[in-house]
Amino acid sequence: MTTPYPNYISPEGFAKLRAEYDHLLGVERPAIVEVVSWAAGNGDRSENGDYLYGRKRMREIDFQLKRLSKKMKDAKVVDARQQGDKSRVYFGATVTIADEDDNHRIVTLVGNDETDIEAGRIGWSSPIARALRGAAIGDLRRVMLPSGEKEYEVMAIRYPD
Known part of the structure; x- marks a missing residue:
């Protein structure tokens, strides 16, 4: 959805968005990928709680990464x-x-x-x-x-x- 006004943000606010994005991409997502890979190797995935939760959490992280990426792309940093x-x-x-x-x-x-x-x-x-x-x-x-x-x-x- 396009807004009629620029998405102004302070340098500090942009840095917080960037830090959240970097944390999700560099820390949380790799950890979940590791859990999902381990759980997938344990056999039947339909009743594997670690696998099901991990996949759900990975979708949430990917959604959040996409949302943050769009916010940063649309942001106009104003000091x-x-x-x-x-x-x-x-x-x-x-x-x-x-x-x-x-x-x-x-x-x-x-x-x-x-x-x-x-x-x-x-x-x-x-x-x-x-x-x-x-x-x-x-x-x-x-x-x-x-x-x-x-x-x-x-x-x-x-x-x-």
């Missing part, structure tokens, strides 16, 4: 430290926003594969991130959330050094 206009919200920005009740929240716009709500890392294509894109300090942005419409004011914008 937020090199952002030219740091007065506006773009990919990689850490933004302090305040709602109508003056509740402050700090969010960082990251790639969709790097989202971690608990850590304040919101995906680039999330409703809040889409509303904040291009905003400057003092700008008001309306966001349609599942709980209803909310308005946020951009209080501060920071990029990594």
Whole structure:
């Protein structure tokens, strides 16, 4: 499925995808191949749990490798430290926003594969991130959330050094 926006990702996020891919390909898959080969040599495969589980796990690993490969191929690595206009919200920005009740929240716009709500890392294509894109300090942005419409004011914008 092709998305209408690039699959932005930070250098750190891309490195994590790459490390997961390398681990699956270089460690987990060879270990499972070894188990399947050993189990296949034990005779009747139809009732051989090691063989059946190993084949199932190998399919899962192959699926995951294919998924990670596609993500890495489609990824556009963006280093937020090199952002030219740091007065506006773009990919990689850490933004302090305040709602109508003056509740402050700090969010960082990251790639969709790097989202971690608990850590304040919101995906680039999330409703809040889409509303904040291009905003400057003092700008008001309306966001349609599942709980209803909310308005946020951009209080501060920071990029990594």
